[in-house]
Amino acid sequence: MANRSCIIRLSRYKNALNRLKTLNFVRVFSDNLADAAGVTAAQVRKDFSLFGITGNRRGGYKVDELSDQLNKILGKDQLQEVVVIGMGNIGKALFHYGGLEKSGIKVAAGFDIDPVKFDRDSSQPVLPLEGLVDFVRGHNIVLGVIAVPDYAAQQVLELMLSAGIRGVLNFAPICLKAPEGCIVNNINLESELENLIYFVNALEDGK
Numbered sequence: 498m499a500n501r502s503c504i505i506r507l508s509r510y511k512n513a514l515n516r517l518k519t520l521n522f523v524r525v526f527s528d529n530l531a532d533a534a535g536v537t538a539a540q541v542r543k544d545f546s547l548f549g550i551t552g553n554r555r556g557g558y559k560v561d562e563l564s565d566q567l568n569k570i571l572g573k574d575q576l577q578e579v580v581v582i583g584m585g586n587i588g589k590a591l592f593h594y595g596g597l598e599k600s601g602i603k604v605a606a607g608f609d610i611d612p613v614k615f616d617r618d619s620s621q622p623v624l625p626l627e628g629l630v631d632f633v634r635g636h637n638i639v640l641g642v643i644a645v646p647d648y649a650a651q652q653v654l655e656l657m658l659s660a661g662i663r664g665v666l667n668f669a670p671i672c673l674k675a676p677e678g679c680i681v682n683n684i685n686l687e688s689e690l691e692n693l694i695y696f697v698n699a700l701e702d703g704k
C-alpha cells in the first residue's frame with residue numbers, strides 16, 4: 498500500500514510530466530522526473546513499480562501513457578468536486594483559486610453560517626450550512642475543506658460525514674481525528690511556519 502509521501506511524489510511527477518508535455522517531450526526518463534520532484538531516479542522507479550508502471554531502461558517512459566496512468570491512480574481521469582465550509586480568509590482564497598481546475602478539481606460550492614457570505618444564485622454558490630447535506634448528496638461529492646474556526650470544526654466534520662464526505666482537508670487550527678471510513682488531512686499553517694522558523698534558526702546557529 499502506498500503511503501501519503503508516495504502519493505505526494507506521484508502528484509509531483511504528474512505535474513512535471515505535464516510541463517514536459519507542453520515542451521513536446523514524447524519520452525521521459527526517471528532522471529527527468531527525479532530532478533523535477535527533488536528525489537532520486539531510483540525513488541521514481543520504486544514508486545512506479547508499486548503501481549506496476551514499468552519503463553524501458555533505454556527508452557524511458559512514453560509521456561502520454563505515463564500521464565494517463567498517473568491520472569488514473571490519482572483519480573484525475575474524472576472531475577473531482579469539492580465543497581468548502583467556512584468562507585473566511587482561507588476558505589475564500591481556496592474557493593477562488595483557479596489553479597485547482599487544471600488539476601481536475603472543482604470547488605462546487607461554499608458554505609457558511611453568516612448570511613453576509615451567501616451568494617445563492619451564482620454558478621459557484623455560497624450557501625447556508627443547513628443546505629450542505631442535500632447539496633453533497635445531490636452532487637455525489639466525497640471531498641470537503643474545513644476552513645471554520647477551531648471551536649466549530651468538529652461539528653462541521655460530523656455534518657460532512659453524515660452527508661457522505663469521505664476525504665477532508667482541515668485548515669481549522671485544531672487536529673481532527675479521522676473517524677472510520679474517512680480520511681482527514683490536517684493542515685495547520687501556524688505549525689508549518691513554526692516548523693520552518695525552528696529549522697531556519699537551526700541553520701543560522703549552525704553557521
Ligand code: ATP
Nearest residue numbers: 583584585586587588609610611626644645646649
Ligand atoms: P480564516 O480563518 O479563514 O482566515 P476569518 O478569520 O476570516 O477566517 P473565522 O472566524 O476563522 O474568520 O471564520 C471563518 C468562516 O467560518 C467565517 O466566514 C465564519 O462565518 C464561518 N463559520 C464560523 N462557524 C461556522 C460553522 N459552524 N459552520 C460554517 N461556517 C462557520
